[in-house]
Amino acid sequence: MSSGFKILRRDFTSRGRLGAFPTIHGTFKTPVFMPVGTQATVKAMTPEELEDLGVEIILCNAYHLHLRPGAHVIKELGGLHGFMNWKGPILTDSGGFQVFSLTPLRRITEEGVTFRSHVDGELLFLDPEGAVRLQFDLGADIAMCLDECIPYGAPPRYVEESTMRTIRWASRSKAAASSLQGMALFGIVQGGTDLDLRRRSAQALVDMDFHGYAIGGLAVGESLQERLDMVEAAMEVLPEDRPRYLMGIGLPEDLVTFVGMGGDMFDCVVPTRCARTGLLFTHDGRVDIRHSEHARSNKPLDELCGCYTCRNYTRAYLRHLHMCKEILGVRLNTIHNLHYYMELMAELRKAIEDNRLAQYQRDFFNNRDTDGWDNTQWDRKEGQD
Amino acid sequence: MSSGFKILRRDFTSRGRLGAFPTIHGTFKTPVFMPVGTQATVKAMTPEELEDLGVEIILCNAYHLHLRPGAHVIKELGGLHGFMNWKGPILTDSGGFQVFSLTPLRRITEEGVTFRSHVDGELLFLDPEGAVRLQFDLGADIAMCLDECIPYGAPPRYVEESTMRTIRWASRSKAAASSLQGMALFGIVQGGTDLDLRRRSAQALVDMDFHGYAIGGLAVGESLQERLDMVEAAMEVLPEDRPRYLMGIGLPEDLVTFVGMGGDMFDCVVPTRCARTGLLFTHDGRVDIRHSEHARSNKPLDELCGCYTCRNYTRAYLRHLHMCKEILGVRLNTIHNLHYYMELMAELRKAIEDNRLAQYQRDFFNNRDTDGWDNTQWDRKEGQD
Numbered sequence: 001m002s003s004g005f006k007i008l009r010r011d012f013t014s015r016g017r018l019g020a021f022p023t024i025h026g027t028f029k030t031p032v033f034m035p036v037g038t039q040a041t042v043k044a045m046t047p048e049e050l051e052d053l054g055v056e057i058i059l060c061n062a063y064h065l066h067l068r069p070g071a072h073v074i075k076e077l078g079g080l081h082g083f084m085n086w087k088g089p090i091l092t093d094s095g096g097f098q099v100f101s102l103t104p105l106r107r108i109t110e111e112g113v114t115f116r117s118h119v120d121g122e123l124l125f126l127d128p129e130g131a132v133r134l135q136f137d138l139g140a141d142i143a144m145c146l147d148e149c150i151p152y153g154a155p156p157r158y159v160e161e162s163t164m165r166t167i168r169w170a171s172r173s174k175a176a177a178s179s180l181q182g183m184a185l186f187g188i189v190q191g192g193t194d195l196d197l198r199r200r201s202a203q204a205l206v207d208m209d210f211h212g213y214a215i216g217g218l219a220v221g222e223s224l225q226e227r228l229d230m231v232e233a234a235m236e237v238l239p240e241d242r243p244r245y246l247m248g249i250g251l252p253e254d255l256v257t258f259v260g261m262g263g264d265m266f267d268c269v270v271p272t273r274c275a276r277t278g279l280l281f282t283h284d285g286r287v288d289i290r291h292s293e294h295a296r297s298n299k300p301l302d303e304l305c306g307c308y309t310c311r312n313y314t315r316a317y318l319r320h321l322h323m324c325k326e327i328l329g330v331r332l333n334t335i336h337n338l339h340y341y342m343e344l345m346a347e348l349r350k351a352i353e354d355n356r357l358a359q360y361q362r363d364f365f366n367n368r369d370t371d372g373w374d375n376t377q378w379d380r381k382e383g384q385d
Numbered sequence: 386m387s388s389g390f391k392i393l394r395r396d397f398t399s400r401g402r403l404g405a406f407p408t409i410h411g412t413f414k415t416p417v418f419m420p421v422g423t424q425a426t427v428k429a430m431t432p433e434e435l436e437d438l439g440v441e442i443i444l445c446n447a448y449h450l451h452l453r454p455g456a457h458v459i460k461e462l463g464g465l466h467g468f469m470n471w472k473g474p475i476l477t478d479s480g481g482f483q484v485f486s487l488t489p490l491r492r493i494t495e496e497g498v499t500f501r502s503h504v505d506g507e508l509l510f511l512d513p514e515g516a517v518r519l520q521f522d523l524g525a526d527i528a529m530c531l532d533e534c535i536p537y538g539a540p541p542r543y544v545e546e547s548t549m550r551t552i553r554w555a556s557r558s559k560a561a562a563s564s565l566q567g568m569a570l571f572g573i574v575q576g577g578t579d580l581d582l583r584r585r586s587a588q589a590l591v592d593m594d595f596h597g598y599a600i601g602g603l604a605v606g607e608s609l610q611e612r613l614d615m616v617e618a619a620m621e622v623l624p625e626d627r628p629r630y631l632m633g634i635g636l637p638e639d640l641v642t643f644v645g646m647g648g649d650m651f652d653c654v655v656p657t658r659c660a661r662t663g664l665l666f667t668h669d670g671r672v673d674i675r676h677s678e679h680a681r682s683n684k685p686l687d688e689l690c691g692c693y694t695c696r697n698y699t700r701a702y703l704r705h706l707h708m709c710k711e712i713l714g715v716r717l718n719t720i721h722n723l724h725y726y727m728e729l730m731a732e733l734r735k736a737i738e739d740n741r742l743a744q745y746q747r748d749f750f751n752n753r754d755t756d757g758w759d760n761t762q763w764d765r766k767e768g769q770d
Binding site: 039040041043044045046068069073076077078083084085295296298312313314316317319320321323324326327328329330331 | 428705712
């Protein structure tokens with residue numbers, strides 16, 4: 001099976017690579033950051049604004065959309081593309097992470113997972129075949145296998161049992177997707193912090209031949225060193241000619257690091273969620289716009305930034321909007337943070353093209369305060385954007 | 386004193402008139418609807434989006450901006466125009482309505498009003514001179530005199546005392562503004578439901594010669610007939626060559642009615658606030674987007690509407706966004722409702738130009754269900770947008 005993924009260039013100074021992934025809704029360049037649009041909207045943004053920022057692919061969430069408004073409703077209305085008016089590629093998460101992080105009650109069996117809706121408490125059941133069908137009905141360009149995202153610190157025996165079950169679920173997912181046209185399917189490597197299990201998980205998926213491979217179970221509480229090791233173990237096994245997607249990653253520091261290890265695809269709620277809490281990414285590091293030091297500042301948020309927000313508004317105005325809980329504040333912050341992320345990815349792609357990714361990484365880490373990078377405060381907890 | 390206001394055309398079928406009011410930030414055409422941007426932002430909208438909708442002047446609120454971030458801060462940062470990046474004219478409300486509707490404790494004396502901030506409880510004092518200065522520091526193109534908005538149903542004796550005090554405050558406001566360049570000042574007619582007092586209030590202000598005249602104390606609980614009578618009484622006295630501003634008005638039905646009685650300027654939170662609660666204005670009447678009948682509707686909100694929302698999204702998607710409390714839903718609803726209001730005003734101006742406003746009014750009321758127009762549920766309660 002060919003995924004259509006093409007590697008266009010390799011960086012000689014790292015394991016970074018430049019690629020292109022074609023879908024019927026257009027080709028996206030890798031390494032790519034996918035903004036999260038859980039409920040068929042990247043919070044506070046229109047599709048046109050995303051396009052203007054250079055966003056090429058977004059992520060939506062099968063679990064949330066299954067609950068509201070229902071995949072059948074979205075299918076009737078032309079799939080996610082018609083429903084939300086986004087014309088580019090869409091990757092959908094299978095819902096596994098949300099089932100395991102959001103729902104109050106759940107029971108996992110070999111067959112699938114029974115859980116209660118976090119919206120209205122309805123008892124629901126999801127199995128690997130259903131998750132594939134759900135994503136197909138949503139009109140996903142790339143679907144993910146149903147997996148279990150193992151909690152950090154789970155007992156070794158549970159980690160192994162769960163990882164093996166996720167592998168069996170991947171096999172069932174692949175069989176279910178075999179008759180569905182136009183949708184790529186990615187397997188998800190699990191294995192917790194057990195590096196040997198990570199390698200076995202990756203190998204089992206590679207043997208099944210997916211269009212791409214995700215590394216799951218990251219950013220759930222592990223230390224930075226553990227995370228690096230977990231990614232490294234999977235990378236040793238995953239094939240060169242398929243995209244590698246690091247789910248739920250990450251902070252700017254993560255992106256710079258993992259692109260150098262051969263990561264191709266990333267998604268994270270950090271830029272959009274932090275925008276809503278007033279935490280903003282700049283070339284000088286992070287700015288908490290709530291701080292009183294910005295109350296009278298007529299400076300733009302980031303003097304090196306060319307985004308709409310930085311071209312038109314002061315820190316004082318952004319702080320005012322945030323303190324007054326004004327929607328425009330969320331909009332301006334989101335535009336800025338997403339612009340920062342998209343620019344960072346463009347710089348990383350350019351550095352690969354120019355064979356200077358290692359140098360870029362050194363400069364990046366030398367020029368900033370990375371306090372808090374190795375810190376679980378940033379980890380995913382809720383499976384919502 | 387000349388306000389620079391010019392009447393360009395009169396409708397022979399009504400008392401409607403077409404005018405133009407010049408300010409140093411540009412000339413706006415009347416009759417005009419001013420979207421409300423209480424806290425230096427029309428909720429959920431960028432200045433460019435307002436411009437695209439044809440908005441020519443917005444209203445900001447001196448009381449709210451005095452509390453947060455403070456008029457001195459906004460002054461330092463280039464006034465409201467620089468602060469919020471809106472290039473057109475700005476009218477500021479003096480803060481009187483907010484002091485009387487929002488603050489938990491207040492004491493009115495001849496000198497001014499002492500009140501507690503609704504944000505942090507700080508004890509504050511505002512007098513007519515201070516309110517003028519505040520609005521000048523904010524960089525208002527049009528400032529309003531400090532007035533007391535009399536509660537509906539107040540005892541006749543209180544109504545008279547308050548109205549007379551508001552007249553004395555207008556005189557002090559005018560004196561305070563005499564040395565301030567580039568800012569127009571409007572007096573505000575009060576008088577409650579007492580029509581004779583309304584006339585006396587209007588006459589006293591006319592004798593002082595303001596750049597324009599507002600009719601205040603509307604939409605606070607009075608019946609439709611009372612409101613019509615209150616406006617009529619003031620209109621009898623106000624001069625033809627000055628703009629008449631109906632504060633806090635109104636619903637589309639109000640705009641169509643009062644433009645025909647010679648109203649020139651209007652502001653109301655209805656289009657923006659209703660957008661946030663999912664109540665939308667269409668050519669078929671009002672649509673509550675929460676209703677389940679829209680859950681699978683692939684129709685645009687309003688098939689006769691050319692706004693961004695109606696061109697690109699279905700009722701099903703708007704309902705989904707609303708049910709999920711997504712910011713994009715508020716944005717799309719606000720764009721639609723403001724577009725509806727701006728189109729309505731453009732149609733009213735065109736009808737005046739074509740000498741057919743009376744016919745326009747008949748068609749407007751014949752083609753719609755106006756249930757609920759004569760209903761105090763729409764009245765202003767909080768002095769916030």
